[in-house]
Amino acid sequence: MKSHFYSIWFRIVTAFFWVMVLTIGALGFTIHLFNRFNVWGLLSLPMTSLHILSLLALISIVFGSLVSMFALHHVLNPIMELSKAMRKVAKGDYTIRLEPPSHGPKSEMYDLWSSFNQMVQELSSTETLHSDFISNVSHEFKTPLAAISGYATLLQDDTLTDEERCEYINTIIQSARELSRMTGNILDLSRLENQTIISEKESFRVDEQIRRCILRMEPIWSSKNLCIDPVLERIVWNGNMELTSHIWTNLLDNAIKFTPPGGEIRITAHVKDSCLIVAFQDSGAGMTPEIQKHIFDKFYQGDTSHKKKGNGLGLPLVHKIIALYNGSIQVESQPDLGSTFTVSLPF
DSSP, X not given: OHHHHXXXXXXHHHHHHHHHHHHHHHHHHHHHHHHHTTHHHHOSSOOOHHHHHHHHHHHHHHHHHHHHHHHHHHHHHHHHHHHHHHHHHHTTOXXXXXXXXXXXXXXXXXXXXXXXXXXXXXXXXXXXXXXXXXXXXXXXXXXXXXXXXXXXXXXXOTTOOHHHHHHHHHHHHHHHHHHHHHHXXXXXXXXXXXXXXXXXXXXXXXXXXXXXXXXXXXXXXXXXXXXXXXXXXXXXXXXXXXXXXXXXXXXXXXXXXXXXXXXXXXXXXXXXXXXXXXXEEEOSOOOOHHHHTTTTSTXXXXXXXXXXXXXXXXXXXXXXXXXXXXXXXXXXXXXXXXXXXXXXXXX
16 A cells, blocks of 8 residues: 555656646747747737746646646546545445556556455455344244244143153253354354464363264264264374364264264374374265355355254354364365365364
């Protein structure tokens, strides 16, 4: 921006310089004509030195003003257009775009306008994400709340059997847990949005942490008769235990969710090239390339039918935590052939 300012200032100074040059040249040419054709003698009024200077000053002002108006219009018109566009953006109009000026792709004004268009595009994308976020949050909260309200109303029926009452209560408890999990993920994402480093680090066994995650989720994967195959090396890792646990829990939950009953989930962990490598491989439905492009977007769900329970916050949370570790996560998947999520965290 500083270089753009100096460039614009240089253009203004150059414009004034050429105004002075052209004005002086015009004055000189006018005096030459007056002397050659003896215009001074043709004037009936007495021409003293003061009159001559006044006439030349008048000619200079008129001609200089005309040249200045043209030059400044040429120099300042793009800046005025940019100012008008910025006022529209300040009022919330993110559809405004500026046509690149005719100074060429290497000119400073071209760079300035291109930067402005890019800024407006980013603001528009942010506004769209904000609107989508509110819409998705409302939708995801609405479903479990409706279930809680509906089944709580049914519980008021005195004719219910004990089996029906127990079923309704379990549904309410599951919906409440889903709301709690969703709220927790939203709060975690919100907290991590403004976080730039991993704090409260300590040394712990990563392999043991993954095993504890598997045991905590045993009721879920055992109910689907899944086979969990952990192949974990003994690894001591220095990091935040809570955030790191979120990575394994959400990846395992995602694998369980999309693996059909009787399927297999293989988890491996080892150290390679000073990096912690952890992979979660499932035998689930897999994903198309189009779905893979959006799996780390908030509230995105590849299963548009919503048959699989989830709120589209687990993988974005994983992606954010891994980014804070300066690590990476890669996905390999094909439809009907399962998916493999590979996490790489530098020591």
